[in-house]
Amino acid sequence: MSHSEDRHLDFVLKHYKEGAFDTEKAIGRFREAKGIKPQPRRRISFAAIAISVAAAVLLGVFLFTGLESRQWTDVALADALQTVVLPDGTTVTLAPGALLSYRMKDQREVRMEGKVYFDVARDESRPFEIDADGAFVRVLGTEFMVDGSEKDEVKVYVADGKVLFAKNRKSEGVILTKGMEASIEDQMQVPEVEETPDVNSIAWQRGSFIFDHTPLKDVLDCLSEYYHVSFAATDLSKKLSGEFATDDLDLIITLIESALDVTIIRK
Amino acid sequence: MKVPVIINPTDFESLFRYNFRPLCLYALHYMGDVEASEDIVQECFLKLWEKLEQGTEVENRRAYLYMTVRNRCLDTLRKKGLQTESLNPNDTYGIIDDDDAAERSQTEAKLWTAIDSLPEKCREVFILSKRDGLKYEEIAEELGLSVNTVRNQISKALKILKEGARKILMFFFA
Numbered sequence: 522m523s524h525s526e527d528r529h530l531d532f533v534l535k536h537y538k539e540g541a542f543d544t545e546k547a548i549g550r551f552r553e554a555k556g557i558k559p560q561p562r563r564r565i566s567f568a569a570i571a572i573s574v575a576a577a578v579l580l581g582v583f584l585f586t587g588l589e590s591r592q593w594t595d596v597a598l599a600d601a602l603q604t605v606v607l608p609d610g611t612t613v614t615l616a617p618g619a620l621l622s623y624r625m626k627d628q629r630e631v632r633m634e635g636k637v638y639f640d641v642a643r644d645e646s647r648p649f650e651i652d653a654d655g656a657f658v659r660v661l662g663t664e665f666m667v668d669g670s671e672k673d674e675v676k677v678y679v680a681d682g683k684v685l686f687a688k689n690r691k692s693e694g695v696i697l698t699k700g701m702e703a704s705i706e707d708q709m710q711v712p713e714v715e716e717t718p719d720v721n722s723i724a725w726q727r728g729s730f731i732f733d734h735t736p737l738k739d740v741l742d743c744l745s746e747y748y749h750v751s752f753a754a755t756d757l758s759k760k761l762s763g764e765f766a767t768d769d770l771d772l773i774i775t776l777i778e779s780a781l782d783v784t785i786i787r788k
Numbered sequence: 789m790k791v792p793v794i795i796n797p798t799d800f801e802s803l804f805r806y807n808f809r810p811l812c813l814y815a816l817h818y819m820g821d822v823e824a825s826e827d828i829v830q831e832c833f834l835k836l837w838e839k840l841e842q843g844t845e846v847e848n849r850r851a852y853l854y855m856t857v858r859n860r861c862l863d864t865l866r867k868k869g870l871q872t873e874s875l876n877p878n879d880t881y882g883i884i885d886d887d888d889a890a891e892r893s894q895t896e897a898k899l900w901t902a903i904d905s906l907p908e909k910c911r912e913v914f915i916l917s918k919r920d921g922l923k924y925e926e927i928a929e930e931l932g933l934s935v936n937t938v939r940n941q942i943s944k945a946l947k948i949l950k951e952g953a954r955k956i957l958m959f960f961f962a
Contacts, residue, residue, distance in 0.1 A: 542812040544804070551834065771940065
């Protein structure tokens with residue numbers, strides 16, 4: 522961290538109080554004070570509102586239906602892991618920093634940024650479509666993750682069911698089924714399917730790592746990517762099987778050490 | 789006759805959502821007290837809303853908010869009989885200008901958010917160490933952890949904050 526960042530952090534830490542400066546609560550208090558009812562958040566500009574008010578007398582009915590169909594609703598902008606149920610029954614889990622908005626009428630449409638896990642409610646008459654800024658995903662009902670948290674790459678991991686993954690609505694895509702993973706980079710036209718999909722891509726959502734005869738080297742790679750820590754160990758070729766909760770790295774390390782009879786050091 | 793000004797509640801909510809936390813941090817530099825800062829920012833948003841309702845158009849609402857928050861902070865301090873040497877925003881390193889202060893508030897709001905989103909145990913250990921100044925041994929004893937775990941949790945927190953502060957975007961304050 523640079524010198525000035527240190528200074529900012531010092532100031533914030535000196536005063537930090539859990540639960541303080543809560544924007545949602547403050548908005549609630551503000552609404553209460555002013556007697557405002559919560560509004561669904563729409564992506565309509567101020568200009569559009571002004572124009573529609575002026576023209577409402579002539580075009581009342583048209584505008585009402587017109588606005589309805591253009592309406593996008595923003596889902597909470599998560600600052601911690603957050604699970605939300607959409608109106609169609611689909612459950613989405615947002616990783617910190619993820620942003621999602623949806624529009625549901627004849628189709629089910631979602632726009633998103635960051636990392637989001639979907640458990641899509643089955644409705645074959647209304648496909649579920651996701652626009653992840655440089656990637657397009659269409660499904661009927663299934664469980665999968667879209668990871669748009671990397672700058673130029675979007676990754677999809679399918680936990681269950683069948684998913685179409687393409688660059689955009691019109692381009693050629695790949696069909697992914699249970700356990701498959703694929704990614705697309707900015708300059709690519711068609712997503713590339715991973716030869717060795719990583720079941721731990723969704724460890725953050727599942728709350729556990731799953732290893733199945735995984736060499737210790739790969740286990741430690743996976744852990745160091747997740748926790749941003751580096752490791753060294755005495756025998757990297759030993760193989761590990763089992764499921765480990767993600768919330769306690771120390772415990773995982775202790776368990777691995779005793780299960781494989783190795784010593785693991787953090788670097 | 790005044791032309792009624794339309795306040796779009798959605799726009800106002802966005803203004804609130806994007807600026808509430810940075811403004812709180814801005815006020816905190818004057819007040820040094822979390823509750824007082826939060827109250828002042830809340831009052832300033834109410835004041836702006838009322839102004840718009842009365843039909844006054846405010847050209848740059850964000851700049852207006854920073855200005856009214858600062859004035860209200862200084863008023864409050866004056867009423868308490870505290871010396872306010874300068875009308876400029878300041879920090880422990882001297883006087884800085886308005887734009888820098890707004891930028892600083894945003895950076896600090898991001899850090900606040902990043903601390904909020906640390907895993908619970910990690911945050912607890914980190915706060916005890918960095919805010920309350922406890923030694924690793926003292927934290928270990930208080931929380932029933934090993935000193936090694938405390939050390940690891942703190943280095944994990946620092947790493948997350950270092951990366952997080954850059955990644956967290958404005959919409960992340962919600």
